[in-house]
Amino acid sequence: MERKAWFDVAVFRCANCGRFYVDASWYAVALESDIECGVCHTNFNAKKELTDRALLEFMINEKGKIREVMIDKHLPSKENKE
Numbered sequence: 001m002e003r004k005a006w007f008d009v010a011v012f013r014c015a016n017c018g019r020f021y022v023d024a025s026w027y028a029v030a031l032e033s034d035i036e037c038g039v040c041h042t043n044f045n046a047k048k049e050l051t052d053r054a055l056l057e058f059m060i061n062e063k064g065k066i067r068e069v070m071i072d073k074h075l076p077s078k079e080n081k082e
């Protein structure tokens with residue numbers, strides 16, 4: 001029996017220097033959090049700078065450790081077309 005778990009993640013980039021970040025979608029998209037870039041220290045809105053969103057699938061071993069991670073599917077990165 002395969003043990004699995006899923007994680008909805010958002011990919012976004014710093015509005016100033018272009019550095020990419022990945023964080024939980026509930027944090028980056030649902031809460032529309034402001035993020036401080038670790039490289040250039042610019043504050044930007046993660047949702048506005050979103051480039052992708054995906055559901056990751058984790059294969060878990062019998063000890064509860066992550067064995068493998070893959071992309072289950074890409075999710076729409078914008079709810080409303082603007």
Ligand SMILES: [Zn+2]
Pocket residue numbers: 014015016017018019037038039040041042
């Ligand atoms: Zn930056």
